[in-house]
Amino acid sequence: MPIADPRPGGRAARVQQAVHDAVRALQADQDNDFITVPKIAALAGVAPSTIYRRWGDLGGLFADVAVARLRPDGPPDTGSVFDDLTAWAEQYIEESASPTGRKFMCDMVSGGADRASAIRGGEYARERVKTMLERGRRRGERVPDLDDVIDVVLAPIVYRIIFDPDDVPTGLASRLVRRLFDDIPSPHTDPA
Amino acid sequence: MPIADPRPGGRAARVQQAVHDAVRALQADQDNDFITVPKIAALAGVAPSTIYRRWGDLGGLFADVAVARLRPDGPPDTGSVFDDLTAWAEQYIEESASPTGRKFMCDMVSGGADRASAIRGGEYARERVKTMLERGRRRGERVPDLDDVIDVVLAPIVYRIIFDPDDVPTGLASRLVRRLFDDIPSPHTDPA
Known part of the structure; x- marks a missing residue:
């Protein structure tokens, strides 16, 4: 460990x-x-x-290296949650959708007998999203729920990279973030 | 292979x-x-x-066994797409959210040098969803897009099972299917 x-x-x-x-x-x-x-x-x-x-074991080490890759300097800070999430999702796709990125993602999921690395990978993603949402809340923006960001934006990206790597189209990030904001029940500043 | x-x-x-x-x-x-x-x-x-x-190698064999588990008799056939998808998603969670199910999912993602088993696993899921949607279309129901079913319903379930296995709450399946139907732009039969 x-x-x-x-x-x-x-x-x-x-x-x-x-x-x-x-x-x-x-x-x-x-x-x-x-x-x-x-x-x-x-x-x-x-x-x-x-x-x-x-x-x-080697599986645990490969997984640890894969998780470490997910920890860059900090999530994007553009001044709006909508743009932050879009930039973050685009960056996530860019880093993970290449054959190498996909390999790292698979290492992370499979590595180590207790699969703890996948759970740590999930926690890092949540932390980064939480940071972006908190900044938006402090600016007085209406922000989506953390869980909804994971379900609506991150999960489809990760799913496609793992299970359907030929189906990660250009514009996926912004399409998913738009769906997320469309789902916020109360009125919000239109990002368009 | x-x-x-x-x-x-x-x-x-x-x-x-x-x-x-x-x-x-x-x-x-x-x-x-x-x-x-x-x-x-x-x-x-x-x-x-x-x-x-x-x-x-053993990784390829474990992955093959894991994929085979995903091929049961056929998707649910309740008479409505909404109920079919809910039953299917509930069944998917039931089969995958246990420690054993999660292990199989991770084997499937990691197994085999070319990761082909994950892609086959993704194809099986698409085939099953396609069957349910086609039946609904033949009955004259308004049905969601195949890609949206994957993004909105399946991806969050798989993501949680892999990355956040303690967060697969009761009622997740029907909540996700409801979000999917809320997103269909034109009027549809209210499933409630």
Whole structure:
């Protein structure tokens, strides 16, 4: 199991960074099936036992790397929730709909015996949406429910990437965000 | 790679049945990590080489078993699309939201190097929805778009099961189907 939030700059954080970097470098050249713990350990400059102790197995490590990819700097901040959500959804599609992105998503879902990485991936997405909605609420905007953002916008994107990767059309993000805002019962500022 | 649609009653079909049964029996007792090709082969009465030749690797075989689970007798037929979709969504949740169901879903997403099993799983779901919608159209009902059924009803269910398994509340199926019908622009028979 990965250690949750190792102190930045601590040894745990440095090891994690080196191991993640090694995995990413190996994944750039070859399929997961050909990557082994000794290869990763050699490239990262750590003992194989460090990897086994910390991540349990390769599936858990691949999943951890996939989740880490989902944590960029912070959600978009355009000044309106409608535009923030659209930009965020577009960015999510861009990062995940490529063959590599899809592979990461599948690693995240499958990795680790307890499937904890998928749940962490889901939590990160919720946190980012929550940030955008709270900013909008502070600005006095009428904002959608967090759960509705997940159901109406994020879920169809993730579903298509996993189950129907040839069906992620241009404009999907804004179409889904529009559906979300159409569903808000009370009047709201028309984003058009 | 599994052979597509082996003739029913043929040797290929009998082998597939025996191997699937063996995997299911082993999975009832132990985690996938402890299941090996020789164990499956012994229980199924086939040579290990048969399994390697046909399924490539264990991931592909687990994924194939998971997809096969999604193919029950046929979608519900209650006489109205609204009720059919609700019954189908409830059934989908019931089959997938248990820890076992979730494990199968994750196997399906991760299994096989080319991830083809997830795509087949997506196709089966579309076929079943298409059947329900076509029946409704023949009865003269106003029916939602196939893509909207996937986006509005199926995607949120699958997303929650994978990423947020503690958040699959009672009544989710009918709430999502109601949202779908609320979105149909022209007047429709109120299902309430």
